[in-house]
Amino acid sequence: MKSQRINVLGGLLLAFAGGAQAEDVEGMHGMLNILGAMHEAPCSLEMSSIHQTVDLGAVSTSQLQRPGDQAPAKAFQLRFLDCQRSEGSIRSERTGNLTWSAFQPVVSVAFVAPADADDPRLVKVQGISGMGLQLTDAQGRDVQLGQRGEPLLLPMGNSTRTWQVRPTRTAAPLSSGAFKAVVDFRLNYE
Numbered sequence: 001m002k003s004q005r006i007n008v009l010g011g012l013l014l015a016f017a018g019g020a021q022a023e024d025v026e027g028m029h030g031m032l033n034i035l036g037a038m039h040e041a042p043c044s045l046e047m048s049s050i051h052q053t054v055d056l057g058a059v060s061t062s063q064l065q066r067p068g069d070q071a072p073a074k075a076f077q078l079r080f081l082d083c084q085r086s087e088g089s090i091r092s093e094r095t096g097n098l099t100w101s102a103f104q105p106v107v108s109v110a111f112v113a114p115a116d117a118d119d120p121r122l123v124k125v126q127g128i129s130g131m132g133l134q135l136t137d138a139q140g141r142d143v144q145l146g147q148r149g150e151p152l153l154l155p156m157g158n159s160t161r162t163w164q165v166r167p168t169r170t171a172a173p174l175s176s177g178a179f180k181a182v183v184d185f186r187l188n189y190e
Contacts, residue, residue, distance in 0.1 A: 041189050042086040042105035043154055046079035054165055061176055064131060064169035067118075073136070073166035078109065078185075080161070083154045090151035090190050094144075099151035105189060108148040109161075111135055113183040115145055118170040125181045130174030133181055134166045148188055 054076045063071040088106030091098050099106050116122040121142055122132025135143035138161065143149055152161055 041187065042088070043080040043083040043107070043189075045187065046081050049078045052076060056165070056167060059131070059167045061174055064167065064174060067169050067171045069169040070134070071167040073164040075162050075164050077160050077162050080107075080154050080159050083156050083159065085156050088153075088189065090148075090188065092150055093148050094150065099153065101153055104153045104155060106151050106153055108151050108188045109163075110146065110148045110186045110188060111143050111163075111183050112146050112186065113181060116170055118172050119168070121145075122168055122170065123165075123181050123183055125179040127179040128175045128177050129172045130170055131167055131179070132170050134168045135183070136164045136166070138162045 054074055056071075056074050059071045063069060083105055085103050086105050087102050088104060089098060089100035090106045090108050093108075114124040116124045116132035119132055121144070122134055123145065125131055125133060135145075137143060137149055139150075141150065143163065
């Protein structure tokens, strides 16, 4: 009796599935997914700036013998597109000075990443010990992780801003091998 119920139930399921399949083929329907994002920012960020890889290449342990030693820096850039004429102002978190323009947008960039345990000014790397990554702006000022950088005036149209990343020795024992780090960034307009 139990096996008859299963066979009847299985037959009903097959009949229902077959009927639904025939309906789909006869009716021919589909779906269109439309995605996008609306933003109020006065500039757009070029897609190649949103997801970047900064390849530091092979860093020699001989360059990082003592805590504080640094290897050569590598530049990376953010490219701003279609900046519109707009009033902007941002107060510097470091100095308290106001950067203001009636005609140009003003942006500050915050870089967010786990800090090195031995030197919280540096980005923590994964895979090795004894080294962190120092981020600096175009003027050579340290980027304070998680805090807004100095305000930048952006001209109308397109512009590029540059930062640098530099391998820096920490107090931990130095090991060799492959390393990586992930740094998020956020643009702040006011």
